[in-house]
Amino acid sequence: MKARTVRKNSRARAAVLATALALTLGVTGCSSKAGTGSEGKEDEKGVRVGDGITDKTIPLGALTDLTGVYASLGKSITQAQQLWAKEVNAAGGICGRKVELVVRDHGYDPQKAVSAYTELEPKVAGFVQFIGSPFVAAVKQRVDGQDKGLVLPQAWSASLLGSPSIRTIGTTYDIETINAIDFLLTQKKITKGDRIGHVYFEGDYGENALQGSKYAAEKAGLTIVEQKIKPTDNDMSAQVAALKQAGVKAIVVSAGPRQAASLVGVAAAGRFGVPVIGNNSAFAPQILATPAGPALMKNYHVASPSLPIGSPEPGPAKLAKDYAAAYPKDDLDNGVVAGYSAGKVYGEALTKACADKNLTREGIGKALLTMKSYENGFGITHDFSDPKAPSTRQSVIMQPDSKTPGGLKVVQEPTASKAAEEFTFGE
Amino acid sequence: MSDTDQRTPPVAPPAEEAKSGRPGRSAALRTPRTYAWAAFAILLLALPFYLDRFWLQAGLFAMAAAIAAIGLNLLTGATGQLSMGHAFFLAVGAYSYCVLAADPVTENGHTLTGFGLPGWIAVVLAVGISGIAGGLFSPIAGRLRGAYLGIATLALIFIGQHVLFNASNLTGGFNGRSVPPLSLFGITFDDSQTLVGGIPFESAEKLWYVALAALLFCAFFARGVLRGRPGRAMNAIRDHRIAAGVMGVPVARYRASVFVLSSMYAGGAGVLLALVFQRTVPEYFGMILSLEFLAMIVIGGLGSVRGAVIGAAFVSLLPQLLTRYSESLPLVTAPGTGAGGIAPGEASRYLYGAAVVAVVLFLPGGLSRLRFPNLRSIRSTRTPRKGSK
Secondary structure, three states, X not given: OHHHHHHHHHHHHHHHHHHHHHHHHHHHHHOOOOOOOOOOEEOOOOOEEOOXXXXXXXXXXXXXXXXXXXXXXXXXXXXXHHHHHHHHHHOOOEOOEEEEEEEEEOOOOHHXXXXXXXXXXXXXXXXXXXXXXHHHHHHHHHXXXXXXXXXXXXXXXXXXXXXXXXXOXXXXXXXXXXXXXXXXXXXXXXXXXXXXXXXEEOOHHHHHHHHHHHHHHHHHOOEEEEEEEOOOOOOXXXXXXXHHHHXXXXXXXXXXXXXXXXXXXXXXXXXXXXXXXXXXXXXXXXXXXXXXXXXXXXXXXXXEOOOOOOOOXXXXXXXXXXXXXXXXXXXXXXXXXXXXXXXHHHHXXXXXXXXXXXXXXXXXXXXXXXXXXXXXXXXXXXXXXXXXXXXXXXXXXXXXOOOOOOOEEEEEEEEOOHHXXXXXXXX | OHHHHOOOOOOHHHHHHHHHOOOHHHHHHHOHHHHHHHHHHHHHHHHXXXXXXXXXXXXXXXHHHXXXXXXXXXXXXXXXXXXXXXXXXXXXXXXXXXXXXXXXXXXXXXXXXXXXXXXXXXXXXXXXXXXXXXXXXXXXXXXXXXXXXXXXXXXXXXXXXXXXXXXXXHHOHHHOEEOOOOEEOOEEOOOOOEEEOOXXXXXXXXXXXXXXXXXXXXXXXXXXXXHOHHHHHHHXXXXXXXXXXXXXXXXXXXXXXXXXXXXXXXXXXXXHHHHHHOXXXXXXXXXXXXXXXXXXXXXXXXXXXXXXXXXXXXHHHHHHHHHHHHHHOOXXXXXXXXXXXXXXXXXXXXXXXXXXXXXXXXXXXXXXHOOOHHHHHHHHHHOOOOOOO
């Protein structure tokens, strides 16, 4: 009995061992992971193509937020980019290939965002959209180190500057804030020696804007009264009271649309009608329908890195028409312009890379670097040749107007203030 | 999904039967269960050779979550102490590791503190610091029970978030700080490629084995605690605090110690997560993460290691699976196409919610009570065993 068990035992053990051995030996044989390195193969036209690009399609990733805090922005950007892809494909595509958007919704969750990046990275040429600067920062090391795919993040924080592959389109928040304060100065709404309030979000958006306002204040001899808020703070009564107490002559808002509406509304109700100016993220057309609407139209301005969707210029007007035809139920907001411009920039880089017969990831990045004066039809000329600087230092100043589609009309054409031109990054 | 559903400590049951010697080694070898476990263990070891980075990363997230969930299950499942602050201790572990292992650098205008210690010392110290953080909370953890402790620990989340966003010299602020790669036995667990049997091993592949080893160690340790004297004392406190005290269990001390132990588990999980993420982001360590851990142990099964591991696999893998494949589900349209129907992200959330409700409704004891009928019948006839609790 015992002998039989022992024999059986050893036989079983041998079987297990043999299976294990067979498995480990077989492992490398049939794994699809062995022998990658398709980088730089040539197609029949002699164009070198990189990872993700096939003979028929150029897949581009879009890491967006359709279910989280930036859901309305993400929806506009994504739909505008789908519209861009459709137009490009209708015009014959790029390099004989169709552009295909691969969209993943991360719901502003870091784990999902990083996972989605990992999933799409081997399959796409690059990313035409990436919402959420902390997540972009999280994958920055990988993008710069090995992946090298061109990423156009929909975040305008100066902390994203400096990477050869991650390129923001338009001014960063610090430059935008400098231009905003300059507008108040040139309009004689404030003068040297005045105090101005700055209500800003905790986090890189607000803090980046604060760097700008401090710089501008130093240049113009102003004093900044800081009010730091959290994205969950919706009622600005306390901030307005504090700023009124401090005797500020104007207020800068680097927060969300809801906070801007509350701030302007509460200030106007308390007969504290100082001018208020916000960054481009501090406006959404929906706030004009709130009780703060009339006060917003009177006292509020917004600085932005592109013309508004409601502008009569041919670029925005055509986009507004096409977008309304494609998505009749959805609002027109500045996310539409941002998404569409990113698509156009990517398309231009792809076209140039194709002309250079180098459609690899490095080739696309290099093609973008050669775009020194690129005008995409939205009022601002971009220079992508320096990864350490934003593509422009110009801002458009706009005023809320309920009659214009998108709720904003231009009051000052794209300009870069002297202070913004002199500002240096990364100190 | 089928392979991950059973991600329990792979070698646990055969080892236990061998050690106790009850049915004997030969009997253990005769049950198909043993072979199933062995095959499963080999499968887990072989996965990095086959799966692409997405799946490995999903698995790594699940393993890190499993370690944290085991810790929470010791506290909440076995001792009946509710904690909403688990995410805080994950953050303590993750950020401690970064501060200890990183060299001082300047990033985005913040001068980040770093001690430049060797990786493994940093890991040990980070787990220790999480334990100390738990210990500092122990005057409260020892005195409060159940839901009251839950509310007290909720404060930790808010304090933690505030510190993470504002102590930018330590944490890097809003955008977090990059995580220095772990170095162990001359192997650096970063993205430099090492060829193993013709397969390029990058960070995910290498970390896979570290995570497996860590999970195995954590699972066995928790099992030892639960099956021994402390485990019985903990269950006594959960079931009847006064009776436990009368029997001579030092209730306050036990509560405090379990809290420290569970914080250390969370700290370890935090380090592993940081290594997988390659960057710590304060946003992540919020309320939702704490709630997810609670969901894991409830879904998996309260009070057992197996429950925690199964629950962690379920909660962390299902949304990823659904997000990835939701486009092929009916009624789902691609985002931005303007057609009616629900977006893939929304669909995956609905399905995830439905799955959670289904588990809680139909498997009140958690997923760990799910048995495969054929294995069970064979086992019940050959090796009669007492119930699991």
